[in-house]
Amino acid sequence: MVCYNIYIFNRQGACIYYHEWFRPKSVKQGAGTLADDQKQMFGLFWTLSNFCATLDPKDTSKQQLGAPRKIGQGCRFHSFTTNNYKMHFLETPSGFKLVLNTGRDTGDARELLGALYDELVVERCIKNPAYVPGSPITSLDGFTPALTAFLKQRGALVAAQPGH
Amino acid sequence: MSIYSMYVISKSGGLIYNKDFADIAKVDTNDALRLASIWHSLHAIAGQLSPVPGCTGIELLEAETFNLHCFQTLTGTKFLLVVEPNAPYIPAVLQRIYELYADYVLKNPFYEVEQVIKCELWDEALEALVRRQGAGPGGLVMGGSGAAASMYG
Numbered sequence: 001m002v003c004y005n006i007y008i009f010n011r012q013g014a015c016i017y018y019h020e021w022f023r024p025k026s027v028k029q030g031a032g033t034l035a036d037d038q039k040q041m042f043g044l045f046w047t048l049s050n051f052c053a054t055l056d057p058k059d060t061s062k063q064q065l066g067a068p069r070k071i072g073q074g075c076r077f078h079s080f081t082t083n084n085y086k087m088h089f090l091e092t093p094s095g096f097k098l099v100l101n102t103g104r105d106t107g108d109a110r111e112l113l114g115a116l117y118d119e120l121v122v123e124r125c126i127k128n129p130a131y132v133p134g135s136p137i138t139s140l141d142g143f144t145p146a147l148t149a150f151l152k153q154r155g156a157l158v159a160a161q162p163g164h
Numbered sequence: 165m166s167i168y169s170m171y172v173i174s175k176s177g178g179l180i181y182n183k184d185f186a187d188i189a190k191v192d193t194n195d196a197l198r199l200a201s202i203w204h205s206l207h208a209i210a211g212q213l214s215p216v217p218g219c220t221g222i223e224l225l226e227a228e229t230f231n232l233h234c235f236q237t238l239t240g241t242k243f244l245l246v247v248e249p250n251a252p253y254i255p256a257v258l259q260r261i262y263e264l265y266a267d268y269v270l271k272n273p274f275y276e277v278e279q280v281i282k283c284e285l286w287d288e289a290l291e292a293l294v295r296r297q298g299a300g301p302g303g304l305v306m307g308g309s310g311a312a313a314s315m316y317g
Contacts (some may be wrong), residue, residue, distance in 0.1 A: 004215035025217040037213065044209050048225070051202055054195055055246060057168045057188035058229040077227040101215050141173045 002103040003157050006087060006147070008121065010134060011095025013042055017137040019144055021157065041099060045089050052077045071095055078110050088113055096121065102156070112154060120147055166251035168230060168295050171196070173264070174278045175240030177204035181281040185294050203244065207234065233258060241265075257297055264289045 005020035015038040031037035053074030072093055075082045086106050090098045090113040098113050100123075124143055125131045137143055151157040168188055172181040179200035185188050191199065207221040225232040231251065235243045235258035243261055247254055268286035269275055275283060 020215070023215040025215055025219075029217070030212050030214070034244055037264055040209060044206060044213065047202060047206060050208070051199060052225070052227045054199060055191065055232070056227070056229055057186070057246065075228050075230070077225055079226045080210065080222050081224040081226075082210055082214065082222050083220050084218055087210070 001106045001156050003151055004103075006101070007038060007041055007043055007097075007099040008084055008137065009097040009099075011037075012134065012135070013046075015042070016135070017143070019147065021148070031032040042105075045097065045099060048080070048089075049074075049091070079108075090114065090117065092117060106156075109156075112156060115154075116147075116150065120150060166248050166298060167257070168246040168248065168260070169246040170246070170290070170294075171200055171203075172281065173200045173204055173242040173244065176278060177201050180279065183287075183290065185298075200244075203234075204242070207236070207242065235244070235259070235262065237262060253297075257293070260293060261290065263294065 003021050004023055005018070005137070007015055008017035010016050018038060027034050027037050027158060031040050033156070048113060053076075055068055056075035071091065076091065077089065079086060081087075081104060084104060086102050086104050088098075088100045088106075088108065088109040092098075094115065098117060100109060100113060100116075102109065119125065120143070121137075124146060125137055126133075128140065131137075131140060148157065168186045169182065169184040169191075170178060173227075174180045177200070178254060179197050182196050182200075207241070207246050211219040212220045221236055223234055225234075226249070229249070231247050231249050231254075233245045233247065233254045235255070237243075243258055243265070245254060245261075264286065268289055269281055269283050270277070272285075275281070
């Protein structure tokens with residue numbers, strides 16, 4: 001399983017963490033700048049969440065498309081697959097949103113994202129007295145190496161990337 | 165019934181056909197139109213945000229109570245199928261739907277491309293395909309609909 005990049009957004013919609021391990025298509029060819037890329041990613045999953053809530057076949061009390069939706073309300077999506085990558089999404093009840101882009105043949109990563117949130121975001125950021133809520137996580141030392149080690153340990157990060 | 169509903173989106177992003185196959189919570193016409201246009205844009209944005217070059221858009225969306233499969237033809241027409249999470253053989257069903265589209269819609273002399281689809285034979289063939297799919301996987305693998313199959317001898 002190969003991981004391309006990861007985004008973490010807070011409740012207000014700001015991207016507080018971004019890391020890439022392997023990104024052959026540069027940001028310039030995509031959205032332009034990293035900030036635009038993050039905003040587009042937020043817009044993408046926000047719209048997909050509303051889309052799924054409206055399309056939900058099991059919910060008889062669902063609202064019209066465009067109505068404001070609370071966190072956790074309505075059917076949520078957990079991943080989408082394209083022809084060359086797979087995007088996994090997790091929204092926690094507190095409003096944190098994790099996005100992980102991996103290779104196409106990855107299985108269900110919901111449990112992985114949940115564990116990532118528990119062991120890394122909660123332990124190292126939320127419980128950290130030096131962390132100011134809402135500020136970028138990149139200001140914390142040791143988060144990125146811990147994240148990479150966590151994924152490697154789960155077998156989620158292939159050591160040698162070029163040549164895929 | 166594993167297939168819930170089906171949408172066909174034209175290459176410019178407008179909804180040209182939708183049908184519900186099950187009595188589950190339906191989407192009303194206005195919302196269906198909006199959903200189709202939204203999907204068209206999201207499909208393209210996912211390609212733009214891809215970390216790997218050569219992405220052609222979303223093929224499968226997995227949610228808690230349904231999966232959405234999307235098949236995009238070389239001409240830009242998209243076929244969306246909303247199915248239950250463990251529905252089998254859906255890419256094959258989408259291929260078959262594309263064949264039915266080519267046979268009953270595009271070859272219909274009164275049909276104009278990019279317009280709303282109003283072809284009786286297409287409706288009947290689609291209904292038969294979904295009913296066969298709901299009955300069991302054997303129905304799809306064994307053969308296509310009568311008219312199309314007989315064309316190939």
